[in-house]
Amino acid sequence: MSETPLKHLAIIMDGNGRWAKQRGLKRTKGHEKGAEVIRDITTYCAKHPTIETVTFYAFSTENWKRPKLEVEFLMKILDRYLKQELMTYQEHGIRFQVIGDLTQFSKPLQKRILDTQELTKDNTDLIQVLALSYGGRAEITTAVNQLIAEGKKSVTEEDISLALQTPYSDIDLLIRTSGEERISNFLLWQLSYSELYFTPTLWPDFTAEELDEIIQSYKQRTRRFGGV
Numbered sequence: 001m002s003e004t005p006l007k008h009l010a011i012i013m014d015g016n017g018r019w020a021k022q023r024g025l026k027r028t029k030g031h032e033k034g035a036e037v038i039r040d041i042t043t044y045c046a047k048h049p050t051i052e053t054v055t056f057y058a059f060s061t062e063n064w065k066r067p068k069l070e071v072e073f074l075m076k077i078l079d080r081y082l083k084q085e086l087m088t089y090q091e092h093g094i095r096f097q098v099i100g101d102l103t104q105f106s107k108p109l110q111k112r113i114l115d116t117q118e119l120t121k122d123n124t125d126l127i128q129v130l131a132l133s134y135g136g137r138a139e140i141t142t143a144v145n146q147l148i149a150e151g152k153k154s155v156t157e158e159d160i161s162l163a164l165q166t167p168y169s170d171i172d173l174l175i176r177t178s179g180e181e182r183i184s185n186f187l188l189w190q191l192s193y194s195e196l197y198f199t200p201t202l203w204p205d206f207t208a209e210e211l212d213e214i215i216q217s218y219k220q221r222t223r224r225f226g227g228v
Contacts, residue, residue, distance in 0.1 A: 004172060005050040005172075006048075006050050006051055006172050006173055006215060006218060006219075007050055007051065007052045007053065007169055007172055008051075008052065008053045008054075008055070008169045008170065008171050008172050008173075008190075009045065009051055009053070009054045009055070009171075009172065009173050009175070010054070010055045010056075010057070010171045010173070010174045010175070010186070010187055010190075010191070010194070011041070011054065011055070011056050011057065011174070011175045011176070011177075012057045012174070012175070012176040012177070012180075012183070012184060012186055013034060013037075013038070013056055013057060013058070013177060013203040013206075014176055014177050014178035014180055014202075014203055015030075015177050015178030015179075015201075015202030015203045015204065015205075016030035016031050016033070016034040016202070016203055016204060017030050018030075018178065018202055019033065019034075019202040019203070019204040019205065020033075020204075022202075027070060028070070028073045030204055031073065031074060031077055032077060033204035034203050034204050035077055035080075035081050036204075037203060037204060037206055037207075038056060038058075038081070039085060039088060040207070040208055041054070041206070041208060041211060042054060042088075042092075042094060042126070042128050043088065043092055044208040044211060044212075045126055045128075046092040046093065046094055046125050046126040047092075048215075051126065052126065052127065052169070053126070053127040053128075053129060053169065054126065054127075054128055054129070055099075055129040055130075055131060055166065055171070055187065056128070056129070056130050056131065057131045057134070057184070057186045058078070058130045058131055058132050059074060059078075059100070059131070059132045059133055059134070060131070060133075060134060060135060060184065060185065060186070061100075061101070061133055061134065061135035061138060061185075062135070062184075062185070063133075064104070064133070075105065075106065075109060078109065078132070079108070079109055079112055082096075082112050082113065082116050083112070086116060086119065086120075089116070089119075089120045089123060089128070090119075090120070090123070092125060092126070093123045093124055093125030093126065094120060094123050094125060094126045094127075094128050095120045095121060095122075095123040095124070095126070095127045095128070096116050096117055096120045096128055096130075097117060097127055097128070097129045097130075098113050098117065098129070098130050098131075098132050099129055099130075099131050099132070099134055099139070099165040099166055100131055100132040100133040100134030100135075100165075101133045101134070101138070102114075102132070102133070104133040105132070105133065113132075129166065131186065131187075134186075135185045136183075136185045136186055136187055136188030136189065137185060137188065139164055139165055139166075139187075139188075139189070140160070140164070140188065140189055142165075143160050143163035143164050143165075144160065144163075146163050147159055147160070147163055160189065161189070164189060164190070166187065166190060170190050170191075170192065170193065170194070171187055171190045171191050171194040172194060172195065172218075173194060173195045173196075173197065173214075173215075173218050174186075174187075174191055174194045174195070174196050174197070175197045175198075175199065175211070175214060176196075176197075176198050176199070177199055177201050177202060177203045177206050178199075178200070178201070178202050178203060179198065179199070179200040180198070181198045183196075195218055195221055197214050197217070197218070199214070
């Protein structure tokens with residue numbers, strides 16, 4: 001059996017574009033449907049007896065290379081999502097947090113993000129983290145440079161862990177949807193001993209029922225953390 005309970009779940013949400021293409025729809029429709037799934041999975045996690053944090057890979061540093069119109073639409077979806085979900089956050093006791101380089105976003109969107117964090121900071125049932133304009137290598141590099149700036153001559157693993165944007169806990173389970181089997185520069189430090197699960201389900205088709213099945217599978221695994 002798994003040696004530790006599932007406390008921190010991370011999800012790479014993949015397949016919005018393919019989902020839309022299969023249905024003859026614009027890619028933007030896949031992103032809209034995907035945003036609805038984030039709500040469903042987050043509320044499931046808020047009710048789960050052991051999950052304390054769920055981190056979603058929402059927008060990577062590499063995603064800025066996508067077509068300008070698609071990026072602009074994703075920013076609109078994010079703004080709308082945060083506006084609509086504030087009630088959900090408060091109702092389910094969800095604390096909203098963001099990791100990544102917020103300076104890349106417009107000033108109004110930065111304000112929406114920071115305001116939502118402030119308004120939900122006292123909620124305690126779940127931490128929902130959105131990784132936005134995020135890259136794992138950049139996070140580690142920034143942490144090390146911060147430690148150097150503080151005068152550190154040498155650093156420990158604990159020093160780096162505490163300097164990262166995600167000091168909540170290491171990841172217990174990473175799920176990636178759409179059949180792709182790679183971690184794509186996501187939470188590189190925190191995934192060192194994580195259990196990985198890859199599902200062929202495209203993100204817009206992912207459900208709380210499938211997540212529950214994956215968690216049951218996770219519970220059957222033995223986590224050795226390098227031991228016997």
